[in-house]
Amino acid sequence: MNKETVREILSAYRPNGADTDDPAFAEALRHCRQDPETARWFEEELSFDRAVVAALRSGDSPAEGRETVLAQTAATLPRSPTRRRRLPWWGGVAAALLLGLGLFSILSTAPEGTRFQRAGFTLAGLVEQALPLQHEAPQFGALASWLAAREAPVPAEPAGRLAHEPTVGCKVFADDEGGRISLVCFRVEGNLVHLFTFDDRTAGLLAGQPRGEWRDHDGLHTKVFEQDGRTYALATEANPATLGPTRSGEMSASLP
Amino acid sequence: MNSPWFQSLVHEWYDPLFRFALSLCSDREQALDLTQNAFYKLAARPDSLHDPSRAKSWLFSVVHREFIDQYRHRTRFPSTHLEVVPETPDPSANPRARTLDREAVLRALQALDEHFRAPLSLFYLQSHSYREIATILDIPLGTVMSRLRRGKDRLRALLESGAGATPAETSRADPLDFPQERTGHE
Numbered sequence: 001m002n003k004e005t006v007r008e009i010l011s012a013y014r015p016n017g018a019d020t021d022d023p024a025f026a027e028a029l030r031h032c033r034q035d036p037e038t039a040r041w042f043e044e045e046l047s048f049d050r051a052v053v054a055a056l057r058s059g060d061s062p063a064e065g066r067e068t069v070l071a072q073t074a075a076t077l078p079r080s081p082t083r084r085r086r087l088p089w090w091g092g093v094a095a096a097l098l099l100g101l102g103l104f105s106i107l108s109t110a111p112e113g114t115r116f117q118r119a120g121f122t123l124a125g126l127v128e129q130a131l132p133l134q135h136e137a138p139q140f141g142a143l144a145s146w147l148a149a150r151e152a153p154v155p156a157e158p159a160g161r162l163a164h165e166p167t168v169g170c171k172v173f174a175d176d177e178g179g180r181i182s183l184v185c186f187r188v189e190g191n192l193v194h195l196f197t198f199d200d201r202t203a204g205l206l207a208g209q210p211r212g213e214w215r216d217h218d219g220l221h222t223k224v225f226e227q228d229g230r231t232y233a234l235a236t237e238a239n240p241a242t243l244g245p246t247r248s249g250e251m252s253a254s255l256p
Numbered sequence: 257m258n259s260p261w262f263q264s265l266v267h268e269w270y271d272p273l274f275r276f277a278l279s280l281c282s283d284r285e286q287a288l289d290l291t292q293n294a295f296y297k298l299a300a301r302p303d304s305l306h307d308p309s310r311a312k313s314w315l316f317s318v319v320h321r322e323f324i325d326q327y328r329h330r331t332r333f334p335s336t337h338l339e340v341v342p343e344t345p346d347p348s349a350n351p352r353a354r355t356l357d358r359e360a361v362l363r364a365l366q367a368l369d370e371h372f373r374a375p376l377s378l379f380y381l382q383s384h385s386y387r388e389i390a391t392i393l394d395i396p397l398g399t400v401m402s403r404l405r406r407g408k409d410r411l412r413a414l415l416e417s418g419a420g421a422t423p424a425e426t427s428r429a430d431p432l433d434f435p436q437e438r439t440g441h442e
Contacts, residue, residue: 011401018382048412049380051356053380054356055358056275056362058358062284066266069292169261190269190312
């Protein structure tokens with residue numbers, strides 16, 4: 001890696017240190033530490049960047065604009081949309097037929113919670129059904145109580161980064177065999193992070209999946225882990241690095 | 257009443273979105289319009305956001321696209337207006353130790369080509385990694401880095417040529433002693 005490449009890479013390094021743990025910068029930073037000339041250049045770069053950030057941040061914020069948005073959109077009831085993919089026309093017809101055929105059995109036999117299929121189960125498929133959430137609340141405790149009241153698996157209270165982020169809501173997935181999966185959804189820097197908790201009957205669905213490592217499925221990052229005998233899965237489309245290595249306590253060993 | 261999801265989006269991203277819009281257009285009223293319109297679009301058609309986990313990127317992309325549309329319209333149908341004359345450069349100014357005036361930075365950003373202005377504006381919000389900037393602007397990762405590098409050089413040159421740098425003593429931290437704040441967005 002030559003000096004010019006190092007400088008180009010480090011030009012994208014944010015002065016607040018948010019990229020410290022991004023491996024894309026590791027080699028350039030290492031080079032910088034070993035080369036005094038590049039280090040001086042980087043010092044000047046960060047100094048300049050901080051001055052620009054401070055200048056742009058110095059203006060007043062239009063608080064009234066935020067309130068106007070909330071007031072004027074209140075009547076439209078914007079809700080979190082469902083993550084979806086476009087179907088071909090025949091897909092829509094097939095979906096309608098399946099919906100019609102399955103509706104009766106679902107209504108007559110499904111336990112409380114969104115139905116999921118064991119056949120062909122994938123975390124990505126579960127994420128597809130994550131929204132809309134069944135219950136919305138910004139506190140983890142409120143969601144845990146809601147889940148417990150429905151005899152859904154309740155996740156351990158998160159530590160580290162997720163402990164400091166607001167929750168969005170939760171949901172229960174259930175199947176005909178009595179298995180349940182609960183979902184607690186967090187918002188981290190504008191991105192949704194789904195924490196799925198599996199009970200004894202559904203943990204086997206993840207039997208073949210490696211534990212403790214992030215995997216990328218076409219842009220969806222997932223991680224399966226276990227703690228206190230319970231199986232969990234995290235899923236997000238955000239860069240897992242943004243969740244940060246900020247965990248502490250027992251859950252910290254399992255969360256990313 | 258809005259859903260908690262939408263409210264949290266507004267509370268979390270209104271200010272960064274407004275600052276991004278202001279950096280693009282350097283006009284408070286226009287920036288307000290760009291920001292409001294992005295949220296109104298989302299409120300009117302939440303399903304236009306195919307993936308809710310990408311709401312942040314979606315909002316910034318909408319502001320950017322809307323700005324580009326308005327920018328092109330102004331280019332085709334220009335109007336005459338008075339401009340603020342930049343201050344005369346202070347030859348004693350030390351570019352290495354300074355504070356920068358907000359208006360001067362906005363003015364310098366306006367002098368940059370839009371190809372540089374948009375990634376720089378997002379970069380200086382510090383809310384977006386270079387990968388997210390690539391997504392929002394729909395350009396390759398390498399292009400983001402290249403434009404940031406060249407854009408910063410041009411911005412620095414503009415400011416040092418007198419667009420508003422004022423000398424001040426600032427502490428010079430060890431460049432490799434990275435600050436610990438990890439606030440996500442400022």
